[in-house]
Amino acid sequence: xxxxxxxxxxxxxxxxxxxxxxxxxxxxxxxxxxxxxxxxxxxxxxxxxxxxxxxxxxxxxxxxxxxxxxxxxxxxxxxxxxxxxxxxxxxxxxxxxxxxxxxxxxxxxxxx
Amino acid sequence: xxxxxxxxxxxxxxxxxxxxxxxxxxxxxxxxxxxxxxxxxxxxxxxxxxxxxxxxxxxxxxxxxxxxxxxxxxxxxxxxxxxxxxxxxxxxxxxxxxxxxxxxxxxxxxxxxxxxxx
Numbered sequence: 001x002x003x004x005x006x007x008x009x010x011x012x013x014x015x016x017x018x019x020x021x022x023x024x025x026x027x028x029x030x031x032x033x034x035x036x037x038x039x040x041x042x043x044x045x046x047x048x049x050x051x052x053x054x055x056x057x058x059x060x061x062x063x064x065x066x067x068x069x070x071x072x073x074x075x076x077x078x079x080x081x082x083x084x085x086x087x088x089x090x091x092x093x094x095x096x097x098x099x100x101x102x103x104x105x106x107x108x109x110x111x112x
Numbered sequence: 113x114x115x116x117x118x119x120x121x122x123x124x125x126x127x128x129x130x131x132x133x134x135x136x137x138x139x140x141x142x143x144x145x146x147x148x149x150x151x152x153x154x155x156x157x158x159x160x161x162x163x164x165x166x167x168x169x170x171x172x173x174x175x176x177x178x179x180x181x182x183x184x185x186x187x188x189x190x191x192x193x194x195x196x197x198x199x200x201x202x203x204x205x206x207x208x209x210x211x212x213x214x215x216x217x218x219x220x221x222x223x224x225x226x227x228x229x230x
Contacts, residue, residue, distance in 0.1 A: 040223075040224075041224065042202050042223050044221070045218055045220065088155075092217040099157055099160060100217075102155060103154065104153070105153070105154050107152055
């Protein structure tokens with residue numbers, strides 16, 4: 001069962017454009033994480049959002065956690081070719097056998 | 113130091129070969145993970161080690177055999193693989209597992225081993 005739905009699945013834009021990708025669910029999460037994976041590399045953690053309504057900024061990237069803690073968005077301003085990659089949202093299910101669950105990802109391509 | 117290292121970077125092996133993938137971290141993390149990732153798909157969890165003990169095996173075929181010699185090292189032994197096992201194999205680590213949320217459970221990934229089975 002895919003608890004996290006990411007959209008769009010693919011996004012191809014020109015350098016300088018703005019974009020938003022979404023991570024939605026009907027479940028409530030204590031936190032959500034965003035990763036970026038560049039071609040041929042492992043995922044890199046960008047941010048963890050914890051508080052409902054929280055907004056975090058990382059240079060041109062703005063992350064928001066929904067008020068109800070069921071969804072999150074990532075907005076990129078003035079995209080650059082270096083932003084190209086697979087963007088993954090994930091949640092951690094805490095238990096004695098805790099593990100990370102990923103959404104299917106958004107594949108972003110930014111053309112020069 | 114937030115680095116997870118993996119060797120080799122690339123591996124080509126025949127279906128009758130035996131090979132091993134290696135992963136190392138020096139962050140003092142007590143949980144380590146193996147993932148398999150196909151192109152344009154999210155990572156799929158294979159194994160989790162917590163305090164050097166195998167805590168999760170996601171019904172992985174026995175041709176994949178994990179080993180955690182100590183808290184810094186994680187190996188994945190490969191034997192009699194199939195062409196469909198070709199993928200990027202990622203290692204990750206976190207401070208721990210357990211109930212709760214927050215930075216303790218954030219995972220740091222290595223660059224992966226690109227495996228091709230011929």
